[in-house]
Amino acid sequence: MRGHDRINACLPDEVILEIFRHLDSKVSRDACSLVCKRWLTLERLSRTTLRIGASGSPDLFVKLLARRFVNVKNIHIDERLSISLPVQLGKRRGSDQLALSSPKLQYVSEISGSEEGQVESYCLSDAGLTALAEGFSKLEKLSLIWCSNISSVGLMSLAYKCIYLKSLDLQGCYVGDQGLSAVGKCCKQLEDLNLRFCEGLTDMGLVDLALGCGKSLKSIGVAACVKITDVSLEAVGSHCKSLETLSLDSEFIHNKGVLAVAQGCPHLKVLKLQCVNVTDEALIAVGTRCLSLELLALNSFQQFTDMGLSAIGNGCKKLKNLTLSDCYFLSDKGLEAIAAGCKELAHLEVNGCHNIGTLGLESIGQSCQSLTELALLYCQRIGNSALLLVGRGCKFLQALHLVDCSNIGDEGIGSIARGCQNLKKLHIRRCYKIGNKGIVAVGENCKSLTELSLRFCDRVGDEALIAIGQGCSLKHLNVSGCHQIGDAGIIAIARGCPQLNYLDVSVLQNLGDMAMAELGEGCPLLKDIVLSHCRQITDIGLAHLVKNCTMLESCHMVYCPGITAVGVATVVSSCINIKKVMVEKWKVSQRTRRRAGSVISYLCIDL
Template sequence: MRGQDRINNILPEELLIEIFRRLESKPSRDACSLVCKRWLSLERLSRTTLRIGASFSPDTFVTLLSRRFLHVTSIHVDERLSASLPSLSPPLKRVCRRNKSSPSSSKRKRKDLIDNTYPEAGTSESCSLTDAGLTALADGFPRMENLSLIWCPNVSSFGLQSLAQKCTSLKSLDIQGCYIGDQGLAAVGNFCKKLEALNLRFCEGLTDAGVIELVVGCAKSLKSVGVAASAKISDLSLEAVGSHCKLLEILFLDSEYVHDKGIIAVAQGCKRLRNLNLQCVNVTDEALSVVGDLCSSLERLALYSFQQFTDKGMRAIGNGCKKLNNLTLSDCYFVSCKGLEAIAHGCKELTRLEINGCHNIGTLGLEAVGRSCPRLTELALLYCQRIGNSALQAIGKGCKSLEILHLLDCSIIGDNAICSIAKGCRNLKKLHIRRCYEIGNKGVIAVGKHCKSLTELSLRFCDKVGDEALIAIGEGCSLQQLNVTGCHQIGDAGISAIARGCPRLTHLDISVLQNIGDMPLAELAEGCPMLIDLVLSHCHRITDNGLNHLVQKCKLLETCHMVYCPGITSAGVATVVSSCPHIKKVLIEKWKVSERTRRRAGSVISYLCMDL
């Protein structure tokens, strides 16, 4: 732009800021900020969201951020995300003959900044946000609307009180894994009258008293509540929610201390409830019957590990919740085909269904879904040993809009079922199959022939799938993601067909394929230049030569896993690291990394086992 800076001379700041706000990816925004100082300043003004991982001296770090990003309204602090200590010593410099006896003023300023910014870089406590940092957040971002504090152990009620008093526009609060007491939560209820969403997962310091005070204070705005693994939050809190929160739409509960009484109170008081997610072993059919009778607006229902309710609860949901479109049943041992039939007959709007480990649900129940739910777009069957081919044949015949199908450990589902899906569901986009040993070439060939929109295919540990299947996929589909882990009949011909037929391929997992050699990697280099993620662990025939061919053309590669590949040496690792400018992670055995490679790219190398 030097000499011909037409953009900065013509476009006003408001328009540039609006352009930056419309950029969806962070790399694009970062690239724009490097153009010039003006763009850097305006791009900072356009940012409304900050995500912060574990960092050294986080309290000081927060203060620095507040000076640079003035319009931020959403802040997410997640201390599960580790961060390495930045290099604080300046790089080696050329020796200057002039003024070599004393450092320049700029160097002294840089050293002072480092000393002030990282005063406790060597202490473990410096890696956790404290109440002082939370106060700095409140001072720096008083217009904050969304705050997530994930596993911040050094934050207490005192810090949350300070923040609540200053950030009265807060709409969403997530304090998952923080040991904050009732006083802090009560302060949020007193000052943050616009709060709409609250997540209290793994908050062991809270009791019913704090939750009730918040619920009463935010009764006119609260729409979403989540509670998990909090032993001192019981039915009393849910009764307060049912009595005061008439606008509640989303409820997430994972607790062995909640019983029918609490769920019934919410159902009776919160008639706008749309999303109910329960993992409560002490809730029975009685509660679900009330939900079915009173919550006619319910759209999403997820039930996990229910051991005290039966088809009776399912019939109540089917009879009353006509708007239900998303249902998850996980480890619900006493729900049978009759319960699923009741859902199918009553909930014609169903678009997503997941059945996981419900051993009494068999073929007849899913056949009813195929006959009665034509809008189904996603189906997940996990550990369903009693669901057979005719069930998926009914889905293929009646659910023409199906786009996503997941099958895991469904032992009696075979090629006939997949053929029916392929012929009936021509809009299929994602097909994930794992450990379904009766599915082979015939079914996958039908998918390649009929499902032209397929972009994701996963065939993990499907022993009967071979090269013929992948050749059909390569000829008929333009895949973006392929996973054929453990399909030992697949060889060079199958992967080469994918390379030639799927130019948009970005993710490929061919691990544990003993018949794959270097030739497919050369084909991938020619046919799949957009490849980003490659997993080829346990491929004994792949060597450094194959990697050399691959990296010549696949310059966008970001991750490469290649452990237990005896043909790959330290030279191959060095080739990947040096030839791929965007590489972010290389998983390899420690002894295959030379000292030079470690110095050059140690930050992107991960080891299978540090001690071997």
């Protein structure tokens, strides 16, 4: 009833705050914060997370945020954020995770070479980090992504003030040893630490941190830190007894460091290695000592063999996730050892391991009945019979990814379709032996399929998509480069998949306006569509598409000669939620540019 406030009169602050905490939708939170001043205040109190881009006047900016959002415990600052419109300091943008844009991003393109140094003032500095520490003393999680102006001075201020810090991400920050030592000295509850691309650090900083807060530390990530060596890992192994996750990408780590961690951290669950100087000796130690290991990722290994992987299979019985990427000396024997020992394996990715073939994967299919996701990338020696056994043995498989697997064809895909009827995701790229027969089997058997990607599979045509449209309710479809697909196949999808929200039909030369009209009628939830290089689609088809697809957020339509400035204007004016339109610059009229210049991107600006 107008003039009567029945909610504020009855509900105490605590109840309204609890309601706000359960709102996940940005739109809902924004609407609530605009109801009245009381709700605005309470909605600010309910915020626990802020997401911030770089900002000018960091002292003033962070202090303003601290006054408004006093209960914030998680802050993410990422200077890579590509937000073009700055937010004025006196204005507010409501959302569950406040996104504040960067004036730097607007000004960089406007400054001249002589003014280049001014950009520095729009990056978070030590002064800004000090202000943040003073304003958010309850901080538990902080991410500083590529904040290049931060040094040990700012990090020391943070450490002294934010003693409850549990997670610290310094990716791309040029901080030094003094700052990291201060974190170890003061932040005794620190559990997660990311030092990827922190080029200013040496062993001294990480050793001091391990000495200071090693008892609480559970996760460490190091990449491209050329001065961090085995000395640091020896300190980690000695003092971080609760360590569960270790990620290393370094040419300066050897067996000695990994051995120290394996011997000193028996609770290790996640190990990701991209260290070309680590050999079988280290992996054998991991297999012997780290019996709780659940995830192992080995990337670009050139010095270890089946002996190391066999040790993992023999010792790590709890292994659930295994990634093998560019491991040239692994063969079927190593994968057979994994299959024999790791019965709980749920995720397997084999990428570019050219000596692993059909026999290795057959052993996985026979022994690993819990497998839910399988990715085979650039596996030229794996054939159909391997997928036959996976289909028979892995009934719970939900996702299959195939890239450049030249010996896998319709027979293998058919085996998966008939045996793994819980399949939800099927992504195939450049597997030229896979055609209509295999995909028809998927449509007939895999009723739970929601994501289908068939990129550059030139034997797949309309017959396959008709079966998919009749049997599955897709949300995501990518048939880019499948030149045999035309209107009939996409029309079947439009009529059979009303939940579709993503569609990529780029490089389909036979696709025309009739399919666009059917998509407009049948897929009102469509948010993203890629039409690039579709020569038969015109402004007419585009108009039919956007007439009912009012939720459309992005549309890529470069190199579509039938689409003109009229079609671009139609998309911009009809889709109120549009965020990105990619098109040639000459197809955008002055009026469209004035109306929606911020959402238009140009792939080839000179066309």
